[in-house]
Amino acid sequence: MQIRLAVISNAGGSGKTTLSVHLAYELAKRGFKVALMDLDPQGSLTLFCGLTPPEPEQTLAAVLNDNFDGSWPLIPCWTNHIDNVAICQGGMVLTQTADELVLHKRGAYLLNDSLTDHSLEHDLIIFDCPATLGPLPLMALAACTHIVVPVQLEPKSVQGAARLLEWYYYHIRHLRLKPQPEILGFVPCQYDRKRAVHRQLNQSLPLQLEQMGIRTFPAIRNSTEFANASGQGLPLHLHRPSHSALADFKEIASSLASII
Amino acid sequence: MSNRKAPDLTSYFSAAKQSQQLSEAEEEIQRLKVEIEELRAAGSNELETQLAALREQLESTAGILSIPIEQIQPNPEQPRQTFLSESVESMSRSLEKDGQLEPIILMRRGDLVIFDGERRWRSARALGWQNLHAVIISEPVALHRKALLTSLHREDLNPLDKAEAIVRELANNTDIDAADIPRILNTAVRRLNTQKRMSQVVELMTATEDVQQQGLADLGLEEREQAVLGLLLDLQINPASVDANIFPMLGLAPDLKAAIRESGLKGVHGMALAKLNGKNLGKTEDEALTIRVQVTQKVMAEKLSATKTRKLVNETIASQAKEDVKLSRNIKQVAKVTGNLQKLSSETLAAAEIDQLTQLQEILKQKLAEIEEIVKDTGEDRLV
Numbered sequence: 126m127q128i129r130l131a132v133i134s135n136a137g138g139s140g141k142t143t144l145s146v147h148l149a150y151e152l153a154k155r156g157f158k159v160a161l162m163d164l165d166p167q168g169s170l171t172l173f174c175g176l177t178p179p180e181p182e183q184t185l186a187a188v189l190n191d192n193f194d195g196s197w198p199l200i201p202c203w204t205n206h207i208d209n210v211a212i213c214q215g216g217m218v219l220t221q222t223a224d225e226l227v228l229h230k231r232g233a234y235l236l237n238d239s240l241t242d243h244s245l246e247h248d249l250i251i252f253d254c255p256a257t258l259g260p261l262p263l264m265a266l267a268a269c270t271h272i273v274v275p276v277q278l279e280p281k282s283v284q285g286a287a288r289l290l291e292w293y294y295y296h297i298r299h300l301r302l303k304p305q306p307e308i309l310g311f312v313p314c315q316y317d318r319k320r321a322v323h324r325q326l327n328q329s330l331p332l333q334l335e336q337m338g339i340r341t342f343p344a345i346r347n348s349t350e351f352a353n354a355s356g357q358g359l360p361l362h363l364h365r366p367s368h369s370a371l372a373d374f375k376e377i378a379s380s381l382a383s384i385i
Numbered sequence: 386m387s388n389r390k391a392p393d394l395t396s397y398f399s400a401a402k403q404s405q406q407l408s409e410a411e412e413e414i415q416r417l418k419v420e421i422e423e424l425r426a427a428g429s430n431e432l433e434t435q436l437a438a439l440r441e442q443l444e445s446t447a448g449i450l451s452i453p454i455e456q457i458q459p460n461p462e463q464p465r466q467t468f469l470s471e472s473v474e475s476m477s478r479s480l481e482k483d484g485q486l487e488p489i490i491l492m493r494r495g496d497l498v499i500f501d502g503e504r505r506w507r508s509a510r511a512l513g514w515q516n517l518h519a520v521i522i523s524e525p526v527a528l529h530r531k532a533l534l535t536s537l538h539r540e541d542l543n544p545l546d547k548a549e550a551i552v553r554e555l556a557n558n559t560d561i562d563a564a565d566i567p568r569i570l571n572t573a574v575r576r577l578n579t580q581k582r583m584s585q586v587v588e589l590m591t592a593t594e595d596v597q598q599q600g601l602a603d604l605g606l607e608e609r610e611q612a613v614l615g616l617l618l619d620l621q622i623n624p625a626s627v628d629a630n631i632f633p634m635l636g637l638a639p640d641l642k643a644a645i646r647e648s649g650l651k652g653v654h655g656m657a658l659a660k661l662n663g664k665n666l667g668k669t670e671d672e673a674l675t676i677r678v679q680v681t682q683k684v685m686a687e688k689l690s691a692t693k694t695r696k697l698v699n700e701t702i703a704s705q706a707k708e709d710v711k712l713s714r715n716i717k718q719v720a721k722v723t724g725n726l727q728k729l730s731s732e733t734l735a736a737a738e739i740d741q742l743t744q745l746q747e748i749l750k751q752k753l754a755e756i757e758e759i760v761k762d763t764g765e766d767r768l769v
């Protein structure tokens with residue numbers, strides 16, 4: 126089946142784009158066709174994928190337009206290495222879209238409508254959401270089959286992630302989503318095992334989530350090479366093919382592959 | 386190492402957990418509504434089988450009660466809204482002739498509201514009856530409903546499978562060995578019965594889990610007993626009934642277990658037939674097996690009721706005993722005559738009348754011929 130994975134977190138810098146990009150590459154390497162969609166006005170995916178900033182009509186905003194004709198603005202990326210990852214870019218125009226969504230009759234359902242009316246053949250579609258719980262992530266929630274929550278192992282981020290769960294349970298009912306998107310799990314990011322609070326939270330967070338029946342994936346370790354790779358517009362796989370942090374993505378990638 | 390206090394994640398997540406529970410509860414309600422609709426739509430035949438299963442389950446867990454008719458209220462949500470007067474009348478005739486065959490099902494919703502059996506209730510009222518046999522669903526709260534609905538869907542579960550499922554469930558949730566579970570329950574139930582406190586346990590069935598655990602703790606049970614009883618209550622099954630009706634299935638002879646599993650022999654019939662054992666029949670277990678298999682086949686072929694089966698079993702045991710008595714009495718007679726003949730001295734014979742002697746001679750000749758015939762036949766049989 127086609128997996129539509131919303132990467133949601135209401136804290137900035139929790140590793141949403143890093144997780145999106147690396148999952149896209151991992152799954153593409155396993156032979157799946159992947160589309161990355163940037164719902165973030167900051168357009169971080171453009172940077173992480175080494176693309177140039179798009180014209181407004183070549184972003185996700187065009188897809189959400191009432192006159193969308195089904196020609197998805199999908200740009201292939203990392204084409205020197207693979208041919209099965211494409212990106213629907215974001216950009217500042219999405220701030221305007223977010224404002225308009227509020228008044229639109231189909232508001233939260235627009236992205237899902239476009240995906241239903243003009244379906245994509247990709248095995249995995251990843252929605253990289255902005256660091257808020259506003260109208261754009263809500264639209265991703267209504268369009269996705271699964272969500273994954275990256276969380277930094279800092280009290281503020283963890284508390285924010287707990288709020289995110291309240292938001293999730295409220296809106297799946299309020300939007301009457303059927304079938305309801307599933308929480309694939311939490312992914313602790315930027316884990317620094319030299320820091321006591323990281324170690325503590327890396328132990329206690331899974332216990333809390335387990336009580337709620339939510340899976341916690343292995344933590345992605347902290348490394349400056351992630352920042353370096355994003356500066357090159359590449360996933361770490363291509364920037365430092367033998368980096369030890371690459372192993373951290375295996376479990377969640379396998380979990381996705383098994384559902385697809 | 387600094388002794389820094391860890392962030393209190395439980396408080397971070399408490400609201401999220403509440404939202405999750407709320408969401409799940411609503412989902413559950415939706416699902417149940419759909420399921421009820423499906424049940425209603427699934428056609429009366431299937432509904433009848435499911436009601437029968439529900440009735441049976443309630444009978445075994447809480448027993449059949451006699452409820453005054455004026456305490457029973459019709460259900461405003463009754464799916465069958467038309468009650469033809471003919472149909473009520475025909476039910477009245479049946480009630481008058483055969484009595485009430487099956488208990489009605491009531492829900493405790495403030496009043497006792499009819500879940501199934503409105504036609505019987507109307508008929509009984511028309512006949513001026515005072516009471517009806519009924520089984521009661523305690524409270525249709527979501528969880529209990531879920532349990533009931535689940536069991537509705539498991540109507541094909543025979544008591545033997547049920548016994549094994551319960552033992553498995555208990556063994557999985559405790560560290561008690563599966564083989565010990567029936568004995569532990571039996572000990573506890575027997576003791577509670579002696580102490581006249583079993584009814585306290587049964588009352589806990591409809592209580593919340595906390596109340597159940599507290600209630601059991603108050604009974605001063607052994608740890609393993611408390612674990613077993615607690616889990617049974619949590620499953621909404623009556624421990625006394627499990628001990629009396631379900632677990633004994635595990636001890637049935639293999640032929641009866643097979644009949645239950647493969648030929649749909651009912652549990653009560655199985656228990657009745659189990660009496661046909663070597664000890665009761667005064668035979669070896671192999672001989673008893675032959676008799677038991679014959680009787681079991683008869684019970685199933687003629688679809689005998691539980692009462693008739695018990696009667697047949699008792700008759701079989703009695704006739705075996707009678708045959709034995711008859712046989713031994715006959716053998717005694719032969720021995721007695723042999724003895725008497727030996728005692729017959731030549732002096733006595735000499736003193737007898739000639740008529741008497743001729744008569745005796747005739748009888749002896751005749752008997753001798755008969756004996757020779759029998760000895761010849763059985764002699765050949767024995768040689769073979």
